[in-house]
Amino acid sequence: MQFPDPLIPGRLLRRYKRFLADIALGDGSEVVAHCANPGSMMGLAEPGSPVWLSPSRNPARKLKYSWELVEVPGEKEGALVGINTGRANALVAEGLEAGKVPELAGYAQRRAEVRYGTKSRVDFLLEDPGRPACYVEVKSVTLKRRPGLAEFPDAVTARGTKHLGELAEMVRQGQRAVLFFLVQRGDCDRVAPARDIDPTYGEALDRALSAGVEILSYQCNLSPAGIALDGRLPLAV
Template sequence: MLFPSPLVPARLVRRYKRFLADCRLDDGEEVTAHVANSGSMLGLATPGSRVYLAPSSDPKRKLAWSWQLVEVDGALVGIDTGLSNRIVAEAIAGGRIRALAGYDRLRREVPYGERSRVDMLLEGDGRPPCYVEVKSVTLSRRPGLAEFPDAVTARGAKHLAELAAVVRGGARAVLLYLVQRGDCHSFELAADIDPTYAAAAGAARAAGVERLVVHADVMPAGIEIRSDF
């Protein structure tokens, strides 16, 4: 996935109200950027960090900037969780996720469960439908180790129970963790942050929900899935 226009470097002044960040451009101008990330962004919002912003010329937008990347110890991290589904969908279409290859159709935001929408539904003649839920992974508290979640997520636990239900109904279900940072080579659930989610993930795997971890190369030009862990 390529960014539609070149990102603009800046320094983070502060993140606040979850979805707002004040940043200082290299020319000294201070701007407010939208933060498309509802998590805690633990370890990613240190004032003074090098960040990369996407500009917008859309007059209907309230904010002209969106925070896309942050540099942590020399590695870039993609913080815009709103892009996760697009990154994964492009990788599936390009055949870069072997475990999800061979389906003829991909539909997005399909209703299922109890007033939920699955991120992607893969369908193909002669095979069960595959429900894919995507989680963006940005947390790393130990060198090389990516973790999820970075905050308590009741919604995430609900999705796990609903994926287990579709498996019991004869479909395939995959919980895909997209690691949006280039300095990690392994993955674990952050059970100390959200033990309820970790327990729900274990129950879902026991019920047949597959866990798939994929790694993305994060670059100023774009974010692209490179390989499965």
């Protein structure tokens, strides 16, 4: 996924009200950017961090910029993290289209935002004659607290727990269900549930695995030019 317009570099001043961030640009001006991330963004919102913004093409939009990337300290050098959770489904869709997810290849039809469960919508429904449908739920992963380990969630997520139960129910009905962890950073080599942050989610994940829900984890290759799906990561339960 290439960004449609060049990203604008800046420095984070503060993130507040969950969806707003004050950014200092290189010319000395300050702007308010939309922060499309409902999580805690643990470790990603330190004042002074280098950030990149995308400009809006909609002249009627109140906020003219969206926060896309942040650079965080790494073991050897700075690492880029994609904080815009709204990009996750598009990145996975692009990866599926390009055949970068062999575990989900070969389906004749892919639909997005299909109703299922209890007042929920699954991110992708893959269908093909002669085999069970595949329900795919995408989760954007940005948290890293230990070297090489990506974790989800970064805050308590009742919604995420609900989705795990609904995926397990699809398996019980004879369908296929996949939880897709999209790690929007390139400095991790494995993924694990953050059980200390949300023990209920960790327990729900264990039940989902026992029920037959599959877990796929892929990381991303990020730059100010764009983001692309990269290699698969193992799950460290």
